[in-house]
Amino acid sequence: MEQNEYMCNLSGIRPKDDDLADYDEELGELPIGWKEITIKERNLNPEWLVIQQIKEQAFNESLNTIEKDQHTDDLKLFLRVQIASQYASLESITSKYIYDVKTAYISPVESDPQLQATYKELLTTLDLTEEEQ
Numbered sequence: 001m002e003q004n005e006y007m008c009n010l011s012g013i014r015p016k017d018d019d020l021a022d023y024d025e026e027l028g029e030l031p032i033g034w035k036e037i038t039i040k041e042r043n044l045n046p047e048w049l050v051i052q053q054i055k056e057q058a059f060n061e062s063l064n065t066i067e068k069d070q071h072t073d074d075l076k077l078f079l080r081v082q083i084a085s086q087y088a089s090l091e092s093i094t095s096k097y098i099y100d101v102k103t104a105y106i107s108p109v110e111s112d113p114q115l116q117a118t119y120k121e122l123l124t125t126l127d128l129t130e131e132e133q
Contacts, residue, residue: 008107008115009104010106010118015031033110034105034106034108035119036105038103039102041099043097043099043100044098047094051094055083055087059079062083063076
């Protein structure tokens, strides 16, 4: 992200030229004194879930075509492996999870009492403590 693309999500301001920082591995180009908040969410991929349902349905349908007195553990294992092999290629290209990442930026809060209060309230609400420097 370029420096001029940063914008404080609380105040709408952009970094000043003297806030600009060199790129580093830890925080990228995050301007000096700015804060980055990232929320990551992982969910099961609905497409992957459908594949699992199809496999289970195929297993049950296959099992229903065979007399109940022939339902052995070996037979069930055979059917599961057979069905799994039919869908292995599709499963290999379908991610089990989908991810959602949201990022917000907060400009230095020291010079704005309202921004500082909002930031402290955010930390309290999320049960985060600001590290002492």
